[in-house]
Amino acid sequence: MPQVQPLPGDFAVTSVRGQVGLLISVGEWLNGSRFGHWDHAFVYVGDDQLVEAEPGGARLANLDEYQGRPVAWSTGHVELTEEQRTAIVAAARSFIGVPYSAADYLALALWHFHLRIAWARTVMASRRSMICSELCDAAYDVAGVHLFSDGREPGDVTPADLANVIGAA
Structure with missing residues (x-):
C-alpha cells in the first residue's frame, strides 16, 4: 500500500469514507474548512x-x-532519532482506548472563531479524549518532538495542519 515505506513513529494523513467521513466533514465545516481533504x-x-x-x-x-x-x-x-521513534510508538500505544469526543471538534471550532474560552483550551489540551490529529501531535509531544512552532495551544491541531507540516496540503 504505501508508496513510501514508513518507519515506526511516522505519521500519515488520509481521507475517510462513509458516515464517519460525513461527520468529519461537518467538523471541517464548523472549523472553517481547515481540514481540507485530509480528514484523518x-x-x-x-x-x-x-x-x-x-x-x-x-x-x-x-x-x-x-x-x-x-x-x-x-x-x-x-x-526523528531512533530514541524519538521509540518514544512516539510507546506514547501512541499508551493512547489505545482513549475516547474520541465531539467536544474536541467543538473546542477547535470555537478556537477557530476566536472564542478563546477556558473550556475550549481545557478540552483541546486534555488527553482524556482526542481526535486523530490530537493523538498524533500528543504522541510526538510526549517524545519531545514539537511539530509546530507557531505558538498554538496544545491540541489545536487538525489533519490539515499535519498535512501542512509534511507539505501535503
Whole structure:
C-alpha cells in the first residue's frame, strides 16, 4: 500500500469514507474548512500496524485498512532519532482506548472563531479524549518532538495542519 515505506513513529494523513467521513466533514465545516481533504491521521507503530483515534476510541489497526486511499506520510519530512521513534510508538500505544469526543471538534471550532474560552483550551489540551490529529501531535509531544512552532495551544491541531507540516496540503 504505501508508496513510501514508513518507519515506526511516522505519521500519515488520509481521507475517510462513509458516515464517519460525513461527520468529519461537518467538523471541517464548523472549523472553517481547515481540514481540507485530509480528514484523518494516524501513527505508524511498525509491523504493518498503526494507532488511530476513532469514534469508538483510539485503537490498534492494520495498515492495509487504508489500501486504495490517498495517504501522505511524514517519512522524509520530519527527521526523528531512533530514541524519538521509540518514544512516539510507546506514547501512541499508551493512547489505545482513549475516547474520541465531539467536544474536541467543538473546542477547535470555537478556537477557530476566536472564542478563546477556558473550556475550549481545557478540552483541546486534555488527553482524556482526542481526535486523530490530537493523538498524533500528543504522541510526538510526549517524545519531545514539537511539530509546530507557531505558538498554538496544545491540541489545536487538525489533519490539515499535519498535512501542512509534511507539505501535503
